[in-house]
Each structure stands twice: as structure tokens, then as C-alpha cells.
Amino acid sequence: MTLDGWIQIALFCAVVLALVKPLGLYMTRVFTGVPTPLSPVLGPVERGLYRLAGIDADHEQSWLGYGLAMLAFHALGFVLLYAVLRLQAVLPLNPMDQAAVAPDLAFNTAASFVTNTNWQNYGGESTLSYLSQILGLTHQNFLSAATGIALAVALIRGFARASARTVGSFWVDLTRCTLYLLLPLCAALTLFYVAQGMPQTLAPSVAATTLEGAQQTIAVGPVASQVAIKMLGTNGGGFFNANAAHPFENPTALANVVQMVTIFALGAGLTNVFGRMVGDERQGWAILAAMMLLFVAGTAVTYWAEAAGSPVLNGLGLTGGNLEGKEVRFGIPASALFAVVTTAASCGAVNAMHDSFTALGGLVPMLNMQLGEIIVGGVGAGLYGMLVFVVVAIFVAGLVGGRTPGYLGKKIEAREGKMAMLAVLCLPLMMLGLTALATVLPAAPAAPANAGPHGFSEILYAFTSAAANNGSAFGGLTGNTLFYNVTLALGMLVGRFFVILPALAIAGSLAAKKRVPASAGTFPTDGGLFVGLLVGVILIVGGLTFFPSLALGPVVEHLAGAAGQTFATGG
């Protein structure tokens, strides 16, 4: 580890923290309907859209109405995306004449983008037409991100409102989020990325002749615009198969930092929106503090593990950091940081191959996702996931203050507890259940490239990434098989919607409750004590479940490596 590396990490944290307040203020205005500087321009567009769709912007929905609207919207989006992928061969904007996507892969891909996962069982430049990239993927990149944010805002309203029957309008939240937040920011970021050297073109791939005289096809396309939303919306689906390790997708060190910052920006800013909307910014900071605590700890472990290098090689006297699978342009600190950021948030973009990380370096990204990506997390998803854990934490320990559990003046009772546990349950069910299935089913085990614990880690990572809606991969797994296409899609859909619906139900029941003014008898939720409790509950309730699986994967790999033992590649 070097001082230089730590400065990079500290600088990243400082920039993210500096953005929290301004973004929080802006987003709060967007979602509470207060005019913003962009309103004179976008206001008419917004109203036009509502008129076009026949939406009454003043009509708010109950949590159920909100949830059903969201589900219907995504069902339609899913069908549309599936259709575009299947029909891309006959649709326009296909200069490379890509063939139709196979049914199971199209199903997997549609699920992947609708759920904000962006798991890619395909190579973008070799499988998809530009229309699929733009209409299918980029479009879902916006909408799945906007949906996540809208749902977080709905849950925030649940905490902020009292004796209310509605949690907002899904249509209005979705429109305002896309129009006022995602589009303007992406426009600016796209221009910035183009300035950094990213391609943005609809022209076909470029054919080049190398110095040896060989013919080379260099893929280009509308890269910059997709990268902007892929990071900002924590989608993570790369234009190129190599994702952010590809020089066209991550051309400079500055672009690398900006990409990482934009992964965290909206998620971190939402904690401030939360604080502002519940009337006490400190509440938002407390939640962000818990997130950052876990983040810094994870980054430290990964950076340390990567800088220390592979124990096997160290044992052979080949000391030095682990650079396998890393872009030398970024080096160990920026790669380790990127890996932790992308898995802490539900992004899944990668600038280094997580599969090549050391065992412990790869454990942290996996654990980040297993905790439910609540460390800043996916846009919106991180906050509502975190608030679910807040409910659980208050539920577990709130009683020790001598009162029945309550948070921000809202009593946390059986209904909220039930919903929070449902949301917490679905992740281990998908991650562990599907991994268990994949490890014993005769149809599946051929897929991982490595034997022993690392092969196990590859399978576990895939299902973890899918259910957590992350989308990053331990590259070794051959994911494009019928089994993995279907099971991973299942993991993604359950991991997304079976967390969203309980969270919305919590929003609905909290909004209906009275708000008890805080007193000296109230559980203080804006201090270090609460942050510590929250982190403890996240690790014990969220993390311990995965201890056996991590022990059999990365932990044993590390211990074996330290003893100089390797596992033969099977098949």
C-alpha cells in the first residue's frame, strides 16, 4: 500500500461527501415539487408529458397503487426490451448485422436491465445492434435507475408523512427523476466523457491495419452517452465486454475518478434527501456514516489484500502487489477502490477483473453485495435497502431503551417488522439457494473455469451479483447457458421486486401512522451509537448468513494459498 494510493481513496471520499449536500438539496426540490433552476425549461415538457399520458400530476397513490403502477410499467418495459432483442436483426440501426438474441439470453438480458442489474451474459459489441443498445438498454438504464430513486423517495415519504394515505405518484416521481435529474446530468457527463476521448457515434466499427499488416476491427458506437447513465444510474452494463477496463469506455484517469464518483453521487445524495424530507439532516448523515464506515473498511481490506498480492506467489518469493487482471493505467489502488465502489453501490461496472483479485480482495466485493448493497447502494435501492436494515436494527435493539421500537417518531410494529424480514429473507434465499442448486445440479457445474474454492466463489459471486442487482461478474463463469440464463434472471427479478414491494408496504404503513414528537425517551438515531448499532446489525443479520459460503470460497482459498496449496483446474 502506498501513500499515493490512500490519497486517491481519501480524495474520492472527499469529493463524494462534498456532493452530498448540493445534490440532496436539488433532489429534495425535484421530489417535493419545488421549482428548480431547470423548471422554466423543463416545466412545459413535464406538463406536456403528463397531458400526453393522461396523468393527473396531483393525484397521489397508496403504496399498493404505487407498487402496481411500478410493476405494470416494468412488465411492459420487460416485454418491449425482450421484443427488441429478439427482433434486432430486422430492426433498423444494425450496421454490424447482429443476429437475433437467443430466447434464453434475451430473457436474461431483459430481466437484467429491467432490474437495474445489467448482468451481461453477452458481449455488447459482438451481440447487440445499436438499436438494442440505445432503445433497449440505455432506455432501461434510465428507467430502472429512476424507478429505484422513485421508490426510495416513496419510502422516505412514508417516514416523513404522518396520518397520510398516499406515498406519492409513481408516474410523477419517475418523470421528474428522469427529466430533472438523470437527463441533464447525463447530458453534461456525456459531453465530458467525449472530451476525455470516449467515442459517441452511430457509425459501424472501424477497420484498422496494424503495423504487422493484420486487419483489426475496432468497435465504436454511442459509448459516452451510455457510460454516463451506466454509472450515474448504477446500472453498470458496459458498452464493451471489457466494461470500464476498455480504453474507449474509460479513457483517462480523470474519467475513471468521475465514473467512480458518479456511481456514488446520487446514492449518497439520497441520504441527504432523506434527512431533509424527515426534517433533520443529521438523520441522513447518520445513515451515510454507517454506509461510509462499511465502505472504508471494505476498501482498506481490498486495497491491503491486492497490495499484499497473492499468498501463493508470495510463498514462492514472488512478492509484490497483485496486478493480474488489472489495467496498469489504473494500478492497484484505483482498481481496488473501483471494485469496492461498484459492488457497494449496485453498479457492477468493472475496471479490473474481480475474478483475478486475491481471495480476500474478492471477498469484499462479494460481501458488499451479500449485505444487500446498502453501502450507498444502487440509486434509491441502496437507501431503501438500508432503511429496511434500520427497521430491523430498531426492531432488534430499540427495546433496550425501555420503549417499544420507534424511528423518527414512527412506531415500528409487527407489520413493519414482517415486511423488513421479508425483504431481508429474499436475498439469502436467492444467493444461497441458487448457488446450492448450481453446485449440485448436473446441468450446471461445467460452467466455472476454476476448480476448488475459487470455482465455488465464481458460482456464488454470480448469483450474489444477480440477486443483489449488481451485474459485475467473476469472469471465470460461463454464464450464457440455459441454466444460468434462467436462474440468474430469476435471482435478479426476485432480488429486485421482492425487496421493493415489502419496502413500499413499509412506506404505506408508516405514512399512515402518527408521528410522536421526539423526547428524551426517544431512541436517538443521529449519533455514533446508532451508527454502531446499525453496522453491527447489518454485519450480524445480513452478513453472518453468508459466513459458511464465504468460508468455503474465498476464506479457504486464502488460507490454502497462504499454505502454498493450489487447486487443480478440473476439465
Next chain:
Amino acid sequence: MSRKTPSLFSAALVGPALAGSVRKLDPRAMIRNPVMFVVEVVAALTTVLFLRDLAAGGSDLAFSGQIILWLWFTLLFANFAEALAEGRGKAQAESLRRTRTEMTAKRLTGQDGRYETVPGTSLRVGDRVLVEAGDLIPSDGEVVAGVASVNEAAITGESAPVIRESGGDRSAVTGGTQVLSDAITVRITAEPGSTFVDRMIALVEGAARSKTPNEIALNILLAGLTIVFVFAVASIPSFARYAGGTIPVIVLVALFVTLIPTTIGALLSAIGIAGMDRLVRFNVLALSGRAVEAAGDVDTLLLDKTGTITLGNRQATAFRPVRGVSERDLADAAQLASLADETPEGRSIVVLAKEAYGIRARDMAARNATFVPFTAQSRMSGVDLDGSAIRKGAVEAVIAAVSTRPLAHRGSNAALAYAPEAESEAVAEIRAIAEEIAKGGGTPLAVARDHALLGVVHLKDIVKGGIRERFAELRRMGIRTVMITGDNPMTAAAIAAEAGVDDFLAQATPEDKLALIRREQAEGKLVAMCGDGTNDAPALAQADVGVAMNTGTVAAREAGNMVDLDSDPTKLIEIVGIGKQLLMTRGALTTFSIANDVAKYFAVLPAMFLGLYPQLQALNVMGLASPQSAILSAIIFNALVIVALIPLALRGVAYRPVGAAALLRRNLLVYGLGGVLVPFLGIKAIDLAVSALHLA
């Protein structure tokens, strides 16, 4: 008075509790407790497997046998905790039950006083019975005629008799109490089997217990965690197969049972029963567990001024003469007027006169004294002696009396003839003094001799010693106190300031009280109050915690959700503390139980996976002797910790009235951090014992 509490593990309690723990293995009873039910199912299944292996001659039978044995012990310990908690209640119920034996009743058959003797159990609501000196009152009822002194020791433990009379706020009588003098006619208000004592027995025995909202919520959390660990453990065999090995079922079972929150699952109902029990020993009867929980959550306490905040009676604190009269003269006259006055106020005047001026009791008979008692019309009392009339009473009443006519017609002192100008000056002065006293929260009592106003006695509400500190404590706990009083706002404000309450409701009518409660509840706050009169009933019913005084009316007792057998309104504060203690105990053990999992993982996982990957020995941070002893030690710890925590569950976590933040810090440190660390030590110690005894 509190009841004698048998010590926690006395033989009289442990014996029946042991029998109870076996009886409670009945799955139909067990299913009420999801966590322990799961343990029972798992224990039963592994027992069947064990028996099969035993017949077939499997390997490692000694180890499996011990694990299974400890699974059953885990269940028995859980049942023992509950049975013990119930047993303590039963001991108390026993003394109550004795009062119910073989009672007969004199049921009135007409208006002429004739009665027939019938068994107490045949009485129905509306029957009228005659109860004479020495008789036991056969059932709950209301006195409709007569006055009697009643010994209620059977239910209150207090042997001093109380007065029960028809009409008013002291008309309720309880079945099983004894009339000591006189005779009363009682209208029966409870059906057989549902009397106060019956309900009390059912409650303290835990028979009538239904889960409280918080218990239901907690059970959901525990069930959820159990399911999470089902996933965690059920996926292990496949993982192991991928790694090229198998894990014995018994080891998976051991991991699963140690991970699920058995500690809190085992003790949850015992904590609830013990909470009710603590109230009962405090002579407060909660009619539901819900009420005890609500007590812990109370945000606003409505406290009656008299008896709770101030001593029941006002006391004389100063003599304030008008100009031209010495303090001693005033004291002398006031003392004379009060000598025969048996009210506490009157006595306090005599005491003050003696303490301040050394004026002693005099032989009144020799001075030809005639006492004039207080009447509602005259609003004065006093004495006629030696030809002069001395009166004390409400300021305006005394002024009116001296202004209109001479106080005594046979006055011998002609010099003190009616002098309007002089009087009006004194009247103004008296009024000024009176107003000043009232502003300070006191009550002025004017004193006059014949035509002359002498001055004012300052009667003061005496705020109970230490009550100010109690309110400060409550404030630190985030509880707002509101004083309810019939006084005028000026007096109320002064007393409120002196006592340190947060707010007051002056000239309060029952409707005002009800409105105040509704207003607080509309803000989402929980309100506690106590009351005894029939007119308190609506407010008692509306309040989240309504403590009815046992001396109160039947209506009040029906409306409240707690009854204070000692009729001491100050207890409301302790009731809140007991409620908080109950909630804290639950929270502390839940936190402890969940925090335990860290150590249990470190004990069982390396042992479990050692056959697959010997490298995982590095995770055996406790250095446990062997895989089998590690697993056995974890499951033994898991069972023994239940027993070890029974005293805590039954006695409750120590509660001090500090703010929520301080409570949280302390409890999270002790039970959270402690919960992480203790099992590391415990499992290691058990492992040492297990390997020393060659058990595994």
C-alpha cells in the same frame, strides 16, 4: 405493602416447575413459540434418525446421542423458565384462592330484609345480598345501602380496615373481603368465575395470557431470523458436496439450533409473565400484558395534585394579621377557633400556633366554650367563648359575616360597635393579603373576633418531599407530567412551579381530563392516568394506561386497565418504570441472543468444514480441542445460557431513570458487546470441561 416474594429457585417453586417443563413439551403448547417449536421438530427428527442408527449400528453414536440430549435439554430449559415464572404467580394466586373457598351468601328475597342462605357461586349479576359484621363478601359488588368497615387484606395485603359506603366513590366491594363492623347491602356486579379475584388468579398464573403486540412483533423477527438460518444451513450440504465431502445431519442440526435465537425464544414468555408478576408484587394488577407494555411507552402522565403531588392536606404556614393586630393575637384567636376542629387544616393551625408562639391547648370547658362546626352554608367554623365569637373560614364568607351583623348577639364588649369606615379599611387589607397568598399557591383563611377582622391564616399545599426530583427523573426519561387539580389557575400555577411538573390543568372537570387525553393521543402520545371516581371512568377508559384505585367505584375499576390495590396514585411513576424494565429486558436478551451467533459460528464452522478443508483450522480462534468437542460445547453453551439467564429474565434488567440515550449506550454495551464476547469464553470453558471428561 408488598407481598413476600419466594426466592427465585426455592424448592417449593422448582419442583412443580420441573414437572411443568416436561408437560410443556406437548407440541400443541409449543407451537405458540415458533423458535422453540422448530427446535422441538428438529430434536424429534434427529431422535428418530438416532434410533434408526442405533438399530442399524451407525458410527459416532455417542456424539450424536449427546447432541440430541442437549437439544432436548434446550427445550426443557426453555419450558422450565416459563414454568418457573408461572409458578411464582401461582404461589401468589394460592393465597387469593383461599378466600374463595366455600362462601355462603345471604341473598335478599324482598324489600323487607328477609334473606335466604345460598352458596356464593350461585349469585348472579343484580342479586342483592346482606353482609353483616364477620361475614365475607360473597362476590364483587356495589354497596347500595349502609356503611361498613371492611378488611381487604385478602387482596391488598393491607390489614387496616377501609370504609365502604353506598353512593360516592367508595362503594365498590370485592368478593372475598370481610366486613368487620356494621352491615351493608351489596348489589352483585360480577358473574361467578369472572370476579375480580378470579381474574387476578388467572392473570398471575399466566393462564389468561395472550401475546402482547410487542411480543407478536418480536416473534415475527425471531421467526424471520430462524428462516434466514434455515437458508444458511440448508445450503451447506450442496456447498460441501461441491467441495467433495458431506456433512453429517447431526452437525448441521447443531449449527442450526445454535444459530437460531433460542435464548430469547426460550425466555420471551417468562419475561412477560415476570413483568406482570412484578406489578402484582407491587400490589398493582394489570388486566392485560398490553397495559404493562403501554406503561413503558407512556409519554404523558396525568397526575392528580392531591395525594400525588401534594400531601393530602393543606397546612398552616403563617399568620398574617391586619394592621393593629399582633401576630400573636391572631395566632391565639386562630388557635382557639381550631382547637375543636379535627380537620387536618385545623390541627395544623394548632400545631403552628404552638410551634411559633408557644400557645398551648387550654381548658375549653372552663371557659364556657361552644364550638361552631363548619357548614357548607356558612363556610366558617369557630368557637363562642367568654362572650365573644371567633370565626375562621373562606375570606369572603368571613368578610360578609362581620360586615352585616355582629358575630355574636350577646357580645359584652360594647366598645367594639359596628364601625363601617374602620372595617372597610381592614376588608381591603384582608383582601390584599388573601390575593397575595392565592397567587403564591396558598389558600387564605380569614379570622375574625366579633366584628373585627384579625387577619389571615396562610394555608399551604405541601408538595411531597422528593417529588420534584421524581419529575426531573421523568423528564430525563422523556415523560411529560401534567398536574390535574380543581384549584384555580393562579394557585395551580404556583404549585405546578413548586413541584416542577411540566404542565397543569386547573379547575379540571372530568370532561377536561378526557379532552386533554384525546388531545395528547391525537399527537401520537401515550397517556397514563389514575382515578377513582365514577366520573373518572371515561378518562380512565380513554387513557392508554388507566390505573383505577381499588377504593374507587366499580365503574372506575371496570374502565381502567390496571387496579392499584393500595390506592396510591404516586405509584403511576413506578408502574412506568416496571413497564420500561419489561421492554428493556426483552430487548437486552434479544440483542444478547443475536450477538451470540458470532462466537457460535467460530465454534461450529471450522469443526464442520475441517474434513473438507483442513486449512479452516485457522478459524478455530478459540482453539477448541476437537471438532466434536467444539460442536458439543457450542450446543451445551446454547442450552446452559438459557438457565443462566433465567434470573435476569425473571428479575428484569436493572432500570435507572436516565434518558433513552444513556440506557441504550449501557445496554448495548453490556448485552450487545457482551453478547459477542461472552460465548467465546463460555464455549471455551465448556470445551475444556468436555475434553477433560472425554465426552467428545
